Amino acid sequence: MTTTYLTVTLIASIAALGGAVLNLTGHRIPVTEARRLSVPMEWLRFPIGVSYALGFLGLLVGVAVPAVGIVAAAGFVAFFVLAIGAHLRVGDRSLGRAGAGLALASATLLVTAAWAAGRDDLGGVVSAYVNELPDPWWPVVVLAVIQIGDAAMCFKPVGFIARCFTDVGLPRALWPVMPWVKVAATAGLVAGLWVPYVGALTSAALVVYFVCAVSAHVRARDFGRNLALNATLSLVMCVAVFVFCFLR
Structure with missing residues (x-):
């Protein structure tokens, strides 16, 4: 597993460094794709x-x-879920x-999580605070169902979601990206039932999102319904799942 982890991480690190250089220097490849x-x-x-x-730095560390x-x-x-969403938004296959x-x-x-789980302490940073399995598990499932339902309503935004996007000034170009964020969150929460570190990370990311x-x-x-119900209640739910299901 160590050899597999290091090999995959090396490839991913080189790809990330290449992406950083191309974008930060304004190379024609990302410029053309952005247009x-x-x-x-x-x-x-x-x-x-x-x-x-x-x-790139995170993979090395x-x-x-x-x-x-x-x-x-x-x-x-x-990042790449959002990138695929950006392609699909303009009909680019x-x-x-x-x-x-x-x-x-x-x-x-996957290989990083597996390699980390094979070590007893995850580098001494996470394992002291994250449960071996989410306990209780059912709030994680409930939150995942809510996220996939939210994603379904965001693909072609239903009325109240469209009004919510409009009221907060979310650029219309980003609307098609939002359901993919929800899909990714759902996948992370479901994976978290078996790999708690992934679930804990996903729920923490949802806390930041909300x-x-x-x-x-x-x-x-x-300050109306959108803030109280759509945002604040969702934030409370995500905090509760993160604290009571994943943290020791």
Whole structure:
């Protein structure tokens, strides 16, 4: 397992470094793709280029501290899910690079989690705080069902979701990306029933997501139903799942 982990991590690290260099230097490959996908040019350096660079560093640090490697690999999985969503949004079915990136990121996450679990302490960072299995498990399932239901309603936003997006000023170009975020969250929570570190990471990421959602509503002075029910209640649920199901 160590050889497999190091090999996959090395390949993923080289790919991440290449992505960072191409985007941060404004190479024609990401520029051309950004134009085709209607992605703002300023996004190439931040957040895209910076995300690649941080992921590269995270994978390297993960060799010594596996928990960091898990976070980095999971971040890349989310990144490429969003990338595929961006392609599908404009009807672009040429998913070669994005699909390969998602496959490599998923493989890296799996082998990193397996390698870390084979060590007794996950680098001494996570295992002292995360349950061996989620306990109780059923709130994780409930949250996963809510996320996949939310994803289904976001693919062609139903009325109240469309109004929510509009009220907080979410750019319409990002609307098609949102269901894929929910799908990725669902997959992470379900995987967390067997690999708790993945579930804990997913629920923590959902906490961050809904903190951002609450902040967006407050910034837009949207203090009605959207803030109270859609954002704040979801935030409370995610915090509860993270604290009571995954933490010791």
